[in-house]
Amino acid sequence: MIFQKSACIETLYTELPFLERFRTAKADGFDFVEFWSWTDKDLAAVRAAADAAGVGISGFNGDAELSLIDSAQKTAYKAFLRRSLDAAMEIGAMSVTVHSNGLGEGGRVLCPYDDLSDAVKLCTMFDTLKIAAEWAETCGVRINLEPLNVTTDHPGNFLRHTRTAAELTRLIGSPYLKVLYDVYHMQLNEGSLCDHIRAYADQFGHIHVADAPGRHEPGTGEIRYPAVFAALEQAGYRGLIGYELFPKTDTKTAVRAIMAD
Template sequence: MSFTLAVCAEMVFADLPLLERIEHIHEAGFAVEIWGWTDKDAAALAATGAAFTSMTGYVAGDLITPDGADELVRTAAASIAFAQEIGCPSLNLHGTGLGEGGLPLRPVEVVTGDMWLAARRTLGRIAELGERHGVTFVLENLNTEVDHPGTPFARAADTLALVSAVDSPHLRMNLDLYHAQIGEGNLVELIRRSVPHLGEVQVADVPGRCEPGTGEVRWPFVARALVDAGYDGVVAMEAFASGDSHLALERFRQVFTIDPQQGCRP
């Protein structure tokens, strides 16, 4: 069993233009992830030869208001067209649109029962859209303590509940373990509960959001837990480099490269 290892090009090789970042990641043997697509050239991205595993799957909208839901579905459809140009099979969603600094455009203090039902309906529409076009949307958990205060449906428990309620292969969970460590902890049990619904796993250490091995999380143990739970999909480093970006990528690779006899490298 092995993971597909990917690196978010938005966060490493920060002194280089995006296309050069992608080329470095690709040459190092990793797949690539990007965030928003509206300021990017699909043909130029595709010409790098990189494999793209994930990108932001909407431009605007939210899960809970009628107009916001319509806007989310409309811009998700536009995102699919870009994703297909670069061969990206997975499109990322959040509980609401995020603006400058990752802050929610529509912060929510209390999530009501009606909001849960509205989110379920909106995500059902998104899953149907994904099915029609042969792509998968993934709903990412976030943390509200440090990075994204006021974001509804932010906890991993929330995204898991919504994804399992829709119950479609075209809507999966993006389990971001950086956000989960800050907001919930208990990562191994969270992995075990989430694995039937996972479409992707993202990692960064805590505190600091840098590569694995720079913070408090015991990443070899977490990697082994993913293997033991039966996960063999994408693991993406959505993290800043604590120093040299090449070294950060190698630290990530070491932790999540699996020895079939011994499990994860220590």
């Protein structure tokens, strides 16, 4: 099976003005694009650029600097996530991505909440995600919960394992709440990629791809992506593959490697 591809235009095509990246990504063979934040974007211009290019928008981040595990931020978190779902509907995006901790510049974890137990963090997440899943069903916009690596890019992040994320989404049981399985993050945190795919692929709403170490295009690191893609296909995954990676040399070279997958 050839999966449809989504280009993260925050990391690819950075040599171009943002709105030009939609057309170029489509011309290079991507079916969708995705990006990180939405509050710094002109949403009408984003929708127009995507429509003109004939490319879909797979999603963007829905929680900004707010934390899903901090009960003191629960009201503010839900209010912002609601706005994010509205923004997704405005531009026709398929999903929004959420995380356990608030993230700052460069993905820095703003607070690890070492004073809170895992039980408190998980229960706080569950309560908010259960409500958010009902909103997502009404909006027709999926929410994807993403574990992040804590070894390299996001030290202090709470949600770090596929199993924890997938068990949360299974408990809530909504088709509009799934896991964003980032192969790069999970290689750094837990390994055993194909075993985790076989166990939890039914909960995957989106896949992110980058090689490790380095977070560059496939073929630059240790991950055997043909085996990963085969495991996804055999496990029944039928969603998108998002390429959230930093080109080792330049976008043109990275895109050649991506399209060769």
